[in-house]
Amino acid sequence: MTAPVWLAVISSASGLAGVTLGAALTGRAQRRQWARGKQIDACAAIVVESTRVQLALRRQWRHAERVDWVPWNEALAAISLVAAPTVVGAAGDVDELFWRHSDLIDRGDLNDEAAWVAASGLMERARLAFINATKEHVIGSSKRLERLPIRRPSEYLPGGTGDSPSTADSSS
Template identity: 65%
Template sequence: MTTSLWLALISSFSRLAGVALGAALTGQAQRRQWTRDRQVGACTAIVVQSTRVQLALRQQWRRAQRVDWAPWNEALAEISLIVATPAGVEAAGEMDELFWQNSEMVVRGELNDETAWEAASQRMEAARLNFINTAKRHVIGSRSRLNRLPIRRPQSPDGWPASPSPATLNSTTGESGGGSNL
C-alpha cells in the first residue's frame, strides 16, 4: 500500500472515530440533562403536593373533610424512582411522616385549636424547607439555602387566620369570596 492510501485510511478512520465519540458524548450529556430535568420535576411535585396536603389537613381539622392522599403518594413514588440521592428521598419521607402524624392527631382530636394547628403547621413547613434546601443542594447543585418559605400569613388581632367578614362570604356557598379561608 502506498503512503497516500494509508493516510486516506487513517484520515477516514479518525473522522469516523470522532463522529462516534461525539455522538456518544452528546447522548450521555442528553441523558444527564433528561435525568436532571426529571429530578427537578419530581422535587417540584413533592413541594406542590406537600402544600396541597398541608391545606387538606387543615380542611380535615376544620371541616372534617377527608384528605386525598393519592397525588402525594404518586409524588413520593416518583421521587423514590427519580432522585438518586438518599438525602432527597429521606427529606420527602420526613414530610410524609409528619403528615401522617398530624392526620392521626386530627382524628384523635389532639389538634383542637389554632395554637395546636400553628405548631403542627410550623413543623410541616420546616420539613418542607428542609426538603427544598436538600433538593437545591443535591439535585440542582446550588449552595444557596432558603432560611424561610415565602409564606407570609396575615395576622389578625386575635391570631391567625383572620376570620372572613360577612361581606366577603358568598351567600350561596358560604365560601370566602377571595383567597383561601384555610
C-alpha cells in the same frame, strides 16, 4: 500500500472514531439532562403536593374534610425513582409529619389554633428542608432558603391582633 493511501485510511478511521465518540458523549449528556429534568419535575411535584396536603390537613382539622392522599403518594413514588437518597429522605420526613398530624386530627388531639400553628410550623420546616435538599443535591445550588414564601400575618397567629383566625380562616 503507498503513503497517500495510508493517510487516507488513517484520516477516515480518525473521522469515524471522532464521530462515534462525539455521538456517545452527546447521548450521555442528553441522558444526564433528561434525568436531571425528571428529578426537578419530581421535586416540584413534592413541593406542590406538600402545599396541597398541608392545606387539606387544615380543612380536615377545621371542617372534617378527608385528605385525598393519591397525588401525594404518586409524587412520593416519582421522587423515589429519580432522586438522591438525601432528597428522598427529606420527602419521607415531610410524609412522616403528615401522617402524625393526620392522626392527631383524627383523634381530636389537635384542638385549637395554637396547636395548629405549632403543627403547621413543623410541616413547613420539613418542607423547607426538602426544598433545600433539592436545591443542593438536584440543582447544585449552595444558596439555601431561610423560610418558605408563606407569610402568615401576625394577626392570624394566636395572641395576634385583628380578626381572629377562626373568623378570618373560616373558608380554609
